[in-house]
Amino acid sequence: MAEQSSRRTNPFEGKFSEETLTHFRTAREEFRKSVAGMLPPGFEEHHRNARKELLLAWRSMIDASLERMEKPKKKA
Numbered sequence: 001m002a003e004q005s006s007r008r009t010n011p012f013e014g015k016f017s018e019e020t021l022t023h024f025r026t027a028r029e030e031f032r033k034s035v036a037g038m039l040p041p042g043f044e045e046h047h048r049n050a051r052k053e054l055l056l057a058w059r060s061m062i063d064a065s066l067e068r069m070e071k072p073k074k075k076a
């Protein structure tokens with residue numbers, strides 16, 4: 001089986017110089033800061049809480065599905 005790394009693969013590896021990638025990273029961070037400046041106060045916390053609730057809902061659905069799978073099937 002292929003070994004999985006804990007890091008995401010970089011689709012640009014070997015295609016751009018390290019200097020170019022550094023500029024892309026810096027531009028991305030500055031863009032994120034500018035977008036964050038346009039959002040109302042408290043948005044980030046609300047967004048994080050909403051995402052957590054969504055993940056908890058998925059977990060609940062998965063747990064329920066696993067419980068149904070573990071129950072013995074009734075014979076007709």
